[in-house]
Amino acid sequence: MKKKLILLLDGYPFEPGEYSFIRTELEKLMERFEVCILSVSPSTEQKMMTDERISVYHCMRTFGIREKLEAVVKFFFSRCGHGEIRRILKTGENIIGRLYDSIAYFSMADQLRKYVKENHIADGGALIYSYWFNPSCLAFLMDRKSEPDRKVISRIHGYDLYNERNPHNRQPFREYMDEKADRIFFVADVGLEYYLSHWGRRELIGEKYITAPIGTVDHGYIRREPTRRRRTAFHIVSCSHVIPLKRVPLIIEGLARITDIRIQWTHFGTGSHYEETVRYAGELLGGKENISFEMPGFVPVEEIMRFYKENCVDCFLTTSSTEGSPVSVQEAMAFGIPIIATAVGELPHMTDGNGILLSENPQPEDVSSAVARLWHMSDEETAKMCARSRTLWEQKYNAVENAEKFVRMLMEIS
Numbered sequence: 539m540k541k542k543l544i545l546l547l548d549g550y551p552f553e554p555g556e557y558s559f560i561r562t563e564l565e566k567l568m569e570r571f572e573v574c575i576l577s578v579s580p581s582t583e584q585k586m587m588t589d590e591r592i593s594v595y596h597c598m599r600t601f602g603i604r605e606k607l608e609a610v611v612k613f614f615f616s617r618c619g620h621g622e623i624r625r626i627l628k629t630g631e632n633i634i635g636r637l638y639d640s641i642a643y644f645s646m647a648d649q650l651r652k653y654v655k656e657n658h659i660a661d662g663g664a665l666i667y668s669y670w671f672n673p674s675c676l677a678f679l680m681d682r683k684s685e686p687d688r689k690v691i692s693r694i695h696g697y698d699l700y701n702e703r704n705p706h707n708r709q710p711f712r713e714y715m716d717e718k719a720d721r722i723f724f725v726a727d728v729g730l731e732y733y734l735s736h737w738g739r740r741e742l743i744g745e746k747y748i749t750a751p752i753g754t755v756d757h758g759y760i761r762r763e764p765t766r767r768r769r770t771a772f773h774i775v776s777c778s779h780v781i782p783l784k785r786v787p788l789i790i791e792g793l794a795r796i797t798d799i800r801i802q803w804t805h806f807g808t809g810s811h812y813e814e815t816v817r818y819a820g821e822l823l824g825g826k827e828n829i830s831f832e833m834p835g836f837v838p839v840e841e842i843m844r845f846y847k848e849n850c851v852d853c854f855l856t857t858s859s860t861e862g863s864p865v866s867v868q869e870a871m872a873f874g875i876p877i878i879a880t881a882v883g884e885l886p887h888m889t890d891g892n893g894i895l896l897s898e899n900p901q902p903e904d905v906s907s908a909v910a911r912l913w914h915m916s917d918e919e920t921a922k923m924c925a926r927s928r929t930l931w932e933q934k935y936n937a938v939e940n941a942e943k944f945v946r947m948l949m950e951i952s
Contacts, residue, residue, distance in 0.1 A: 541952045542664040543571035546674040551586035551594060552579035558839040559865060560669065562755055562937040566945045568592070571952075576659065578650060578674055597653040599646055609645030618680065618714050619644060625713060635706035643710040646673035651680060660688070665952040668692040671699065671722065676711055679718035689951055691721040693750075696862040696883075699729055701736070703860070712737045721951060723750040723944070726863035726884035750944050753937035754868045757843040759928055761874060771802040771830065772913050773852045775875075777842065777866040780809035780833075787818055788857040792905025793829060794822040799913050801829045806842055808835040839869075846873045853878055853893065853912050857905060861885055871931040874924040878908045892926035 545567070550556040567573050574593040588594055613619040622640045626633055654660055654677065668675035671694040678690045697703045704710075716722070716737050724730040727749050734740055738747055774793075778784040786805065793801055803823075816833050823829050837845075846869070854870035854877050861883030868888070870877060877893035879885040880900060889895045894908040912920070 540570065540572040542574060542662070543567060543948070543952075544574045544576055544660060544664045544666050546666070546668040546670070546678075547575060547577050547579075548670060548672070548674070549579040549581070550577060551575065551588045552577055552581040552584050552596065554586050554838075556669065557586055559752060563752065563941040563944060564589075564592075566938075566941040567948075570945055570949055571665070574659065574664070576650075576654070576674070578646070595653075595657060595659055597650050599649045601645070605645060605649070609641055609648065612648060613641045613644045616644070618711065621714055622711060626708075629708070632706040632708070636708050636710075639704065639706055639708065640710040643673050643676065647676035647680060650674055650677040654678075660685075663687065665948065666690040667948065670695065670697075671715065671719075675719070676715055679715055682718045689720045690718070691723065691948070691951060692719055693723045693725065694729065694733070695725055696729075696860070699733065699862070700860065719746075721746055721748060721947075723748050725750070725752055727887070728884045729862055748947070750947070751863060751934055751940050752865070753935040753940040754865060754872055754931075755843075755937050756872055757847060759872065759874060760847065761924070761928075771800040772909070773802045773804070773850060774855050774909065775804050775806070775846075775851050775853075775870070776855045777806040777869075778856065778858060778864075779807050780805075780812040780815050782811065783859050784809075785857045785859055786811075786815050788900070788902060788905060789855060790815070790819050790822050791902035792857075792909070793831075794826070795902055795906040796909060797826075797828060799828065799910065801831075801909070803829065803831040804845075805831070805833045806837045843869065846870070846875070851875050853909070855905070855909075856880065856885070857896070857900065858882060859899070863888070868931060868935040871927040871935065874928040876912060876920070876923040876927060878905075878912070888930065890926075890930060892923050892930055 547556055550560060568589060568591055573591065574595065576595045576597065578597050578599060626636045626640065650673065666678045666688065671692045675690065675692045682688065701707050701709055724733065724747065730747055730749055776789055778786065780786050793803055812835060819831055819833060823831050854867060854875050856864065856867060856879045858880055859882065863884040867877060867879065867885065871888065877889050878896065879889045879893065880896045881898050886895055894911060896904050896908060
């Protein structure tokens with residue numbers, strides 16, 4: 539009989555966002571566990587189909603006046619709340635904002651905690667696997683005293699790791715969650731190092747703190763001989779949310795400086811600043827005879843992979859100001875595409891002989907210079923870069939191999 543595993547997700551299957559990250563791992567999990575997905579998506583419609591072997595639960599959290607008052611009272615009378623208050627007061631910074639963040643965090647966890655108990659989801663024992671180190675994970679850590687045999691493990695990525703990703707520069711309940719969690723899996727070494735510098739204990743590396751990259755699926759690598767000078771344009775692809783952190787306008791400003799190379803630029807992705815960024819691209823690039831561009835917005839990952847397979851892409855470009863181990867770059871590497879990237883997160887380790895590493899905060903001229911350097915490389919040099927991208931992917935970012943290793947670790951924990 540298979541062990542029950544409860545997988546905590548933010549959106550899937552009610553939203554598609556997590557599917558591209560979790561799908562390979564989910565297949566491997568179903569081979570060894572009885573999988574139950576517990577989603578906290580605010581959406582009322584299940585937009586994605588799931589395997590018939592998976593049980594799906596949906597906790598719709600609410601934040602009316604009653605829920606907010608209840609959260610405040612419970613927070614101030616709870617042991618973990620007391621610990622938060624002491625730590626926040628000790629920092630002496632943004633005290634009101636940080637208290638608000640912790641109360642909201644506590645409320646989200648407590649509502650999920652009640653939902654789980656009312657629906658008897660974790661009765662009979664289960665391995666709890668939280669895909670994010672967030673309130674959903676906290677919900678199960680709050681009952682460790684009454685459930686001492688329950689194992690709770692979590693992945694940790696970006697928004698749930700870096701203090702800088704929170705409006706008040708602090709991740710709530712970190713010390714409490716660190717103490718209670720059985721394992722924390724990091725998608726990249728750089729994330730592990732950040733965590734250790736703020737909360738963790740270095741002697742627990744490999745025991746409690748483990749680096750476990752997710753990776754991407756192999757959609758079929760076709761080694762192409764570089765024929766750039768026989769084509770009409772140097773094809774650049776970028777793929778990200780169009781939000782300030784990703785600095786897509788910097789790509790536009792960099793490309794706008796190029797006058798002597800024919801450029802074709804494709805950006806996949808949408809976001810809060812999509813419309814204004816499209817207008818900005820039109821203003822800076824629209825009148826340039828040597829540059830064509832398209833920004834189709836959201837495109838399913840399957841279509842992007844088909845695009846890579848059917849088109850000759852000369853480089854993948856990212857100017858993001860913060861990253862963990864970006865899947866978009868891993869996907870490009872799997873197709874043997876050279877990378878131009880900023881020196882943030884795991885990107886310095888992903889741009890190693892297979893492209894050009896920019897500084898953390900490059901200027902537009904740095905972007906244009908990097909593109910020109912790739913353009914002027916010989917076909918032999920370009921071929922080596924392409925092969926190196928694929929090799930790096932095979933060594934570290936093969937999703938199937940990584941998922942198999944990860945599931946074996948979970949089997950040992952359970």
